[in-house]
Amino acid sequence: MPTLILVRHGQSQWNLENRFTGWWDVDLTEKGVEEAKAAGVLLKEKGVLPTVAFTSFQTRAIKTLNLALEEAGRLWLPVTKDWRLNERHYGGLTGLNKQETRDKHGDEQVHIWRRSFDTPPPPMEPGSEYDPGADPRYAGIDVPYTESLKLTIERVLPYWESDIFPVLASGETVIISAHGNSLRALVKHLSGISDEDITGLEIPTGQPIIYEFDDAMQPGERYYLKDS
Numbered sequence: 001m002p003t004l005i006l007v008r009h010g011q012s013q014w015n016l017e018n019r020f021t022g023w024w025d026v027d028l029t030e031k032g033v034e035e036a037k038a039a040g041v042l043l044k045e046k047g048v049l050p051t052v053a054f055t056s057f058q059t060r061a062i063k064t065l066n067l068a069l070e071e072a073g074r075l076w077l078p079v080t081k082d083w084r085l086n087e088r089h090y091g092g093l094t095g096l097n098k099q100e101t102r103d104k105h106g107d108e109q110v111h112i113w114r115r116s117f118d119t120p121p122p123p124m125e126p127g128s129e130y131d132p133g134a135d136p137r138y139a140g141i142d143v144p145y146t147e148s149l150k151l152t153i154e155r156v157l158p159y160w161e162s163d164i165f166p167v168l169a170s171g172e173t174v175i176i177s178a179h180g181n182s183l184r185a186l187v188k189h190l191s192g193i194s195d196e197d198i199t200g201l202e203i204p205t206g207q208p209i210i211y212e213f214d215d216a217m218q219p220g221e222r223y224y225l226k227d228s
């Protein structure tokens with residue numbers, strides 16, 4: 001049965017510092033490393049062993065994948081990295097402290113920026129401190145200046161359809177190591193969550209989420225591997 005494993009990267013340095021991160025490339029904390037390893041141990045214990053892997057262009061997701069695969073004895077897997085699995089771009093909020101931004105703009109405005117379906121944060125100034133536009137990994141890519149969840153879906157879903165779904169449909173067990181909002185985009189699609197209800201969905205770090213697909217390639221109910 002084709003099986004999909006989704007895992008959000010372990011705690012990052014800016015998760016710890018409570019800063020808007022988006023496309024900025026931060027590393028895992030020690031706790032994040034432990035979360036990633038624990039995800040791999042769980043995959044092994046439960047016998048849910050990936051055969052193909054996808055991740056973003058961002059260190060925190062790539063390292064989470066590698067650490068989990070190592071613990072699961074699957075460091076040898078083919079891995080495809082693609083920017084379309086990156087975190088949602090946090091625009092001009094990138095680098096700011098989330099609590100200080102709430103103190104300045106109010107809880108409601110920050111909640112809209114973080115969780116509304118289609119209101120993007122204010123755009124980043126091109127060439128500003130946290131603009132990844134000149135990073136060689138994004139050469140040839142139209143790096144956005146901000147993204148709502150809706151805009152994130154508009155680049156995650158075509159990639160899912162063209163590159164990931166066909167691999168899954170061929171019978172593989174696919175693991176995707178990605179980010180809070182690129183995974184919300186996928187879960188919204190796979191679980192048929194409305195634009196309104198998606199605002200309430202939080203994806204915890206380092207917890208594998210499973211979808212099993214039937215013969216018609218319809219996803220079943222998603223569940224956390226730890227609860228199975």
Ligand SMILES: O=C(O)[C@H](O)COP(=O)(O)O
Pocket residue numbers: 019020021022023087090114179180181
């Ligand atoms: O980019 C970030 O800051 C986080 O990874 C996700 O942030 P959020 O919980 O505000 O969407």
